[in-house]
Amino acid sequence: MANIQEIARLAGVSTATVSRVINRHPYVSDLTREKVLNIIEQLDYVPNSNAKSLKNGATKVIGVMGVTYNPLLMSLVRSFHMISQKYGFNIMLFMTDGDRDKELVALEMLRSKQVDALLCLVRTIEWDIIESYTKYGPIVTWQRLTSDTIPSVFMDQYQGYTLGLEYLYARGYRKILNVYSSKGQNTLERIRAYEDFVQKHGLKNTGFPQFHNKVTIHDGEEIARWWIEQTDKPDAISCSTDEVAAGILTEIQRSGFSVPDDVGIMGFDNTDSAHLLDLTTIHYPVDKQAENAFNIIMSMLENSASNLHPLQFRLIERKST
Amino acid sequence: MANIQEIARLAGVSTATVSRVINRHPYVSDLTREKVLNIIEQLDYVPNSNAKSLKNGATKVIGVMGVTYNPLLMSLVRSFHMISQKYGFNIMLFMTDGDRDKELVALEMLRSKQVDALLCLVRTIEWDIIESYTKYGPIVTWQRLTSDTIPSVFMDQYQGYTLGLEYLYARGYRKILNVYSSKGQNTLERIRAYEDFVQKHGLKNTGFPQFHNKVTIHDGEEIARWWIEQTDKPDAISCSTDEVAAGILTEIQRSGFSVPDDVGIMGFDNTDSAHLLDLTTIHYPVDKQAENAFNIIMSMLENSASNLHPLQFRLIERKST
Known part of the structure; x- marks a missing residue:
């Protein structure tokens, strides 16, 4: 099999230059790179990257x-x-x-x-x-x-979720439904944020269920159908994701209700869905x-x-x- | 360094079994796997996968x-x-x-x-x-x-795009604007589909520009602003992607126009955005x-x-x- 010395000799360059071309080092002229690559192609030389990895330990x-x-x-x-x-x-x-x-x-x-x-x-x-x-x-x-x-x-979900809740409070919402995603540490922080928020403002217990493991558009649509059926309705819904918020918003509108007149909806993440549907949300600098x-x-x-x-x-x- | 024979001896199994565990072969009992993995852990044995790759050639x-x-x-x-x-x-x-x-x-x-x-x-x-x-x-x-x-x-884009155009024709649309994505073979097929469609139905030249390289929501919003400014407006827009269609739909509605009363909008791909916004579209079985x-x-x-x-x-x- 061809080796790097042979390639260097045929290309009229040093073995270091051949090595630079093989390892895609930026400081090689286009002309030289072209020449070396042509010879590599002619000789059908395969730089053995597994062997190479063994040597330098980096993949x-x-x-x-x-x-x-x-x-x-x-x-x-x-x-x-x-x-x-x-x-x-x-x-x-x-x-x-x-x-x-x-x-x-x-x-x-x-x-x-x-x-x-x-x-x-x-x-x-x-x-x-x-x-x-x-x-x-x-x-x-x-x-x-x-x-x-x-x-x-x-990032501190307690802080992010509180930001949304305090905004809803300032807009006059008092009966907030929370929709959470999977039960990890982040959700526990959001739950803690809600509990502290309720206590801080002396809000009474809404009696609404907590929704958990809800993250998709379809989850949001289900929650919208739940909302529609209630006689004592939440006046705002604080969502785990923009997709849940988008599902709620569109499904509620399909049933002839109006957002935000009938209910305020708050997303989380600021993804494309939030932009498309003009959703209020929390920007997450991912x-x-x-x-x-x-x-x-x-x-x-x-x-x-x-x-x-x-x-x-x-x-x-x-x-x- | 520990070797596979030593692991097999300590675990009381064959070297073939050790090899099966290391290579995550399914037919090993949980008990045996656990035992072998524990010994591997104790010995701090690292199966050298680069060397392994050299041998069996599969990564x-x-x-x-x-x-x-x-x-x-x-x-x-x-x-x-x-x-x-x-x-x-x-x-x-x-x-x-x-x-x-x-x-x-x-x-x-x-x-x-x-x-x-x-x-x-x-x-x-x-x-x-x-x-x-x-x-x-x-x-x-x-x-x-x-x-x-x-x-x-x-998949044959000519066929997929024709499906959409013929549907628009059947719904009575005659002044169709086409929005295309990047100029690859797929777009050329869609252009050919539109040309054949126009000829088949003897439609006159709309004089509308062709939009190219449009794929995102923001691209759609730009096209919506173009549409709003026209005096002789397209009655339907056939889009490169659902995202373009979503951007057009939402931006047109923000300006007080109504879809489909003022303009019909057709997406492509059947992604989540199409579902959210009730967009007519072409399902793409990706x-x-x-x-x-x-x-x-x-x-x-x-x-x-x-x-x-x-x-x-x-x-x-x-x-x-």
Whole structure:
């Protein structure tokens, strides 16, 4: 098989230049790159990247674990993908569906050096097991966590949810229905925010049920049908996601009710659906979170300082409240 | 460092069983797996997957090239991811933005055996260059292509677009504005469909401009503002995507016009936005396309026959026409 010396000789360049072309180093002229690539093509030379990985220990691949295809997480993955690619990294997605075995696959790939680092979006496995893998490479999480070994880019949901509730209060809403997503730490924080809000303003118990595990448009439509049937109706609905809010808004309107005249609706995340439907919502700076996650990983891989964005929720007032 | 023989001895099982556990083969009892994994954990044994890949030549990773985060492509990627994972494959995403160099990175990873196969969603590089890589592993595309070496799961856009146009005609629309996406083969097919449609029904030239490279909600909002300004208005708009249609619909309604009374709007793809906004659209069975793409890749990797879904566009009539 052809080797790098032979390619260098035929191209009339140094082996270092051939290596730069193979490793897609930017500082090679187009002409030289073209020449080297042509010879590589003629010789049918395959740089053995597995052997290469064995040598330098880096795959230039970051695993993203706990992928689900909802709009918020996809925004995060897109931003993370964009910045990773800018620095020459590819990403490998692990869709885990809360399945421990699938999470272990991702962790084992870090251990066996098939990925250089992991971004953990959602997990079921206990944190101490995940922590035991940090000796194999950086693990950064999006979930709320205080750990010496796993940095987190989480945002304080208590603060974000309170922002929405206080706005609803200021607009005169007093009978607020809460719709929550899956029962993780973030939801517990939102529940705590609501309880403190009720106490602060001395609101009486609405008697409304709590909705849990609601995240999609279809979930929102179901809640709208519940709302329509009530005689004592909530005057506002604070939603887990914009998709739930969008489902509620459109289904309520289909039944001839008017928003915000009959009920105020508040989304969360500020995704495209909120923009489309003029939903009041809480802007979630996932792009900045993604960049922070990448910067932390880079700083851990390179033993350097990381430069992080400040992260803040922001109220976006539109026409649904 | 610990080796597989030592693990087998300590666990009281054969080396083949240890190997099955390491390679996540399904036919191992939970008890045995647990026992082996515990010993692996105690010994801190790292199966060297790079060396392993060198030996068996399979990484169990499929590259997806040409990723963009629009709803249709994300549905495709999600379905492809789900079926891949079911068969023990992970996916690696390459966001290429029509950049040849980034496309080459993906192709080179196939050549250097870092991925077992490639699903090519969008590409800029000439097909004959891509074909030259098929000797390194299966490449399947989503784009329209007739090739002996690169199977395609494309769907006939001429047929899908005609379905929409004929429906609009049957509903009485005669002055149709067309909004197209990027100028690829699919758009050329849609343009051809419109030209044949006009000729078939003897429609006169509307004199409307053709909109190109329009795919997002914001693109749709721009087109809505154009529509509002016209004195001789189109009576229907046939859109490249549901997102464009959603942007047009909502922006036109914000300005006090009514849909479909003032203008009929037709989407394409049948994504969540179309459902939310009651948009008439063309259902695009991307989930089935994704499964076909995976099945073709598997049949090429395993030299077996592939079992493919029939693919067909379908008109979804809602309230925007």
